Amino acid sequence: MNLIESLNIEYVHIHEHKLEAKMTLTQFHDQTFGYLHGGATIAFGETIAGYASNQKINKDEMAVGQNITANHMKPKKIEGYIIAKGKLMHKGKTSHVWSIEMLDENKVLISYLTVTNAIIKNKHFSEER
Numbered sequence: 001m002n003l004i005e006s007l008n009i010e011y012v013h014i015h016e017h018k019l020e021a022k023m024t025l026t027q028f029h030d031q032t033f034g035y036l037h038g039g040a041t042i043a044f045g046e047t048i049a050g051y052a053s054n055q056k057i058n059k060d061e062m063a064v065g066q067n068i069t070a071n072h073m074k075p076k077k078i079e080g081y082i083i084a085k086g087k088l089m090h091k092g093k094t095s096h097v098w099s100i101e102m103l104d105e106n107k108v109l110i111s112y113l114t115v116t117n118a119i120i121k122n123k124h125f126s127e128e129r
Helices: 003-007 038-054 123-128
Strands: 009-015 018-024 061-072 081-091 095-104 109-121
Touching: 003 038, 009 038, 018 038, 038 061, 038 081, 038 095, 038 109
Parallel strands: none
Antiparallel strands: 009 018, 018 081, 061 109, 081 095, 095 109
């Protein structure tokens, strides 16, 4: 099992310049005191922003995480889920910037992330051709 599988992401929907995803919380997300680990939230944000950017670029390119800024607003017990709602703030040739709010099942803001993805050539794609 890898990190992406362990995160327990149920879906990622991309609409124009927006995204939405859901992560159901399990013991994997625990920081040992029964609360959501900030690193799990950051990994969730980077994963879905990367996925969304990869849907918006050419097949010979790939999006890779370049920078993440996270502000954790409230602690979240390990129960229920987190909904991520993101907006593509910048879509350039070499970078994408996503603004993502992480909300709990009661629509309480848990964390706010900004994810920058670098858009690079996919060397594996050119080797396969």
